Amino acid sequence: xxxxxxxxxxxxxxxxxxxxxxxxxxxxxxxxxxxxxxxxxxxxxxxxxxxxxxxxxxxxxxxxxxxxxxxxxxxxxxxxxxxxxxxxxxxxxxxxxxxxxxxxxxxxxxxxxxxxxxxxxxxxxxxxxxxxxxxxxxxxxxxxxxxxxxxxxxxxxxxxxxxxxxxxxxxxxxxxxxxxxxxxxxxxxxxxxxxxxxxxxxxxxxxxxxxxxxxxxxxxxxxxxxxxxxxxxxxxxxxxxxxxxxxxxxxxxxxxxxxxxxxxxxxxxxxxxxxxxxxxxxxxxxxxxxxxxxxxxxxxxxxxxxxxx
Numbered sequence: 001x002x003x004x005x006x007x008x009x010x011x012x013x014x015x016x017x018x019x020x021x022x023x024x025x026x027x028x029x030x031x032x033x034x035x036x037x038x039x040x041x042x043x044x045x046x047x048x049x050x051x052x053x054x055x056x057x058x059x060x061x062x063x064x065x066x067x068x069x070x071x072x073x074x075x076x077x078x079x080x081x082x083x084x085x086x087x088x089x090x091x092x093x094x095x096x097x098x099x100x101x102x103x104x105x106x107x108x109x110x111x112x113x114x115x116x117x118x119x120x121x122x123x124x125x126x127x128x129x130x131x132x133x134x135x136x137x138x139x140x141x142x143x144x145x146x147x148x149x150x151x152x153x154x155x156x157x158x159x160x161x162x163x164x165x166x167x168x169x170x171x172x173x174x175x176x177x178x179x180x181x182x183x184x185x186x187x188x189x190x191x192x193x194x195x196x197x198x199x200x201x202x203x204x205x206x207x208x209x210x211x212x213x214x215x216x217x218x219x220x221x222x223x224x225x226x227x228x229x230x231x232x233x234x235x236x237x238x239x240x241x242x243x244x245x246x247x248x249x250x251x252x253x254x255x256x257x258x259x260x261x262x263x264x265x266x267x268x269x270x271x272x273x274x275x276x277x278x279x280x281x282x283x284x285x286x287x288x289x290x291x292x293x294x295x296x297x298x299x300x301x302x303x304x305x306x307x308x309x
Contacts, residue, residue: 017041020166021074023067023090023097024111025052027246028137029080031144032110032170034059039169046070068100076166077107083255084113091121103129108163110151112136112191112252114259115181118154122180131159134180136187137171138194141247142234148172152190154183188263191256195277195294197231202298205239206305216240238295250297251290254281 017040022033025047033056037043043061046069047053053063064070067090071077077097081087087109091097097107107130109118118134125132133155143149149171153160160176167174177186204227208218219236222228238244257278264271277297284290284300292299299309 018075021070024080084117115184119181134183152183152186188260202301235295244292244296253294
């Protein structure tokens with residue numbers, strides 16, 4: 001099956017829409033898959049956590065007992081798992097996606113992994129007649145719930161065009177960035193910018209508080225000027241309330257900083273600020289804060305500043 005004869009994702013009846021298999025129903029995957037269900041797509045999901053399958057069923061999706069069961073009749077297969085090893089685990093092997101997907105199916109990996117893993121997956125899938133897009137996202141749990149994610153895509157134009165109606169349900173900014181692996185490269189750059197931005201905001205928070213300034217007022221005025229950013233807007237309340245309920249965990253950002261520093265080394269790009277923040281993220285994780293939201297970089301700055309945390 002080619003992209004030209006996939007069921008039209010924009011069709012008005014559910015029967016005519018592509019059948020979607022969703023693998024990975026975590027903090028991001030659950031709300032994203034539910035948004036597709038709300039938009040009328042038939043979604044069959046698989047994950048290792050039974051309560052997440054129950055959540056999908058309650059939203060109108062169909063739970064599956066295995067990857068093979070989820071993908072066997074799917075037109076589009078979407079994966080959203082933590083890292084490269086998990087993508088390889090669900091993609092390869094006799095019980096994996098590639099051995100059980102129909103020829104002509106479109107596999108969209110929305111995980112954040114190394115560009116090399118995406119390139120290798122596309123090559124392996126091609127031998128099975130499965131087309132692949134790497135399509136990592138930015139926007140965190142809030143962006144997933146609100147369907148305003150930024151989606152950076154690598155792969156073929158025809159496959160991107162076929163997947164575009166699905167992407168438009170999940171995000172507000174959707175861009176084909178280049179060939180296989182390009183989406184992951186842009187995501188790595190995104191994570192570099194986000195980490196450095198959070199660190200700068202955290203340092204500003206500690207500086208402002210130690211100076212006796214009203215933090216809420218200061219963040220409001222900073223947010224309205226050149227210092228304003230999506231990071232500051234999204235994480236303002238985290239900083240103010242010291243609420244580090246995970247929207248995107250330090251553990252995952254640690255993984256992503258490893259991806260970007262390794263990829264930059266391979267191409268000869270210097271990341272002096274990025275390397276420093278990568279170490280701060282690693283130290284925060286080593287101190288037991290890996291399960292907290294990445295805005296918890298504030299805790300690292302507070303410790304360095306002599307505050308009791």
